[in-house]
Amino acid sequence: MGEFKNVSVIKKANVYFDGMVTSRTVRFEDGTEKTLGMMLPGEYRFNADAQETMEILSGELEVQVAGDNEWKTFKGGEAFVVPAGSFFVAKVKEPTDYCCSYMR
Numbered sequence: 001m002g003e004f005k006n007v008s009v010i011k012k013a014n015v016y017f018d019g020m021v022t023s024r025t026v027r028f029e030d031g032t033e034k035t036l037g038m039m040l041p042g043e044y045r046f047n048a049d050a051q052e053t054m055e056i057l058s059g060e061l062e063v064q065v066a067g068d069n070e071w072k073t074f075k076g077g078e079a080f081v082v083p084a085g086s087f088f089v090a091k092v093k094e095p096t097d098y099c100c101s102y103m104r
């Protein structure tokens, strides 16, 4: 599914880590939101208030989700889940395109 239909897109970009990570918010008719983002190479910690699913569209990163003591590599076509109220650390190896789905 390469596109979303009947959505609202918030004009203002979400900017993190001095612009090394940016995203756009897409709002669906049922009130749920996803963000479409790009992460440039670097290491970042992301807080996750709500549970989220990070779908990697292209690129490569290593991820450690809160509490895990291992790093897992994800590439285009793969995804990982971050529990609500936790965080994950990402070591981004190349520009990484992602779609993050937030569970309300």
Ligand SMILES: O=P(O)(O)O[C@H]1O[C@H](CO)[C@@H](O)[C@H]1O
Binding pocket: 016, 017, 045, 046, 047, 048, 049
């Ligand atoms: O949405 P909050 O909790 O502010 O967290 C966001 O802000 C932090 C970067 O400033 C990252 O951890 C990102 O996940």
Ligand SMILES: Nc1ncnc2[nH]cnc12
Binding pocket: 016, 021, 023, 035, 037, 046, 047, 048, 049, 052, 100
């Ligand atoms: N928790 C998060 N998940 C995905 N992208 C983000 N950008 C900033 N925080 C994020």
